[in-house]
Amino acid sequence: MSAEINWQKSSFSEGGAQCVEIAEHNGEILMRESDDPNAVAATSPTKFAAFIAGVKAGEFDHFTG
Numbered sequence: 001m002s003a004e005i006n007w008q009k010s011s012f013s014e015g016g017a018q019c020v021e022i023a024e025h026n027g028e029i030l031m032r033e034s035d036d037p038n039a040v041a042a043t044s045p046t047k048f049a050a051f052i053a054g055v056k057a058g059e060f061d062h063f064t065g
Contacts, residue, residue: 005023005025005030006023007021007022007023007032008021008022008023009021009034013034018034018035019033019034020032020033020034021033021034021037024045027045028042028043028044028045029042029043029044029045029047029048030042031043
């Protein structure tokens with residue numbers, strides 16, 4: 001990925017290597033893991049907003065152990 005992408009980590013990540021990073025680039029939302037920055041997934045802002053709504057509603061809490 002291009003160096004001009006401004007990746008954002010959660011302030012809840014411990015040590016920086018245990019998190020997912022998010023960026024907006026060319027109208028898409030990009031996601032990657034801090035420890036594997038070359039593996040990037042892309043989605044639309046609409047799909048990402050639906051995912052965030054689910055996170056806020058607790059729909060994915062069972063994945064966090």
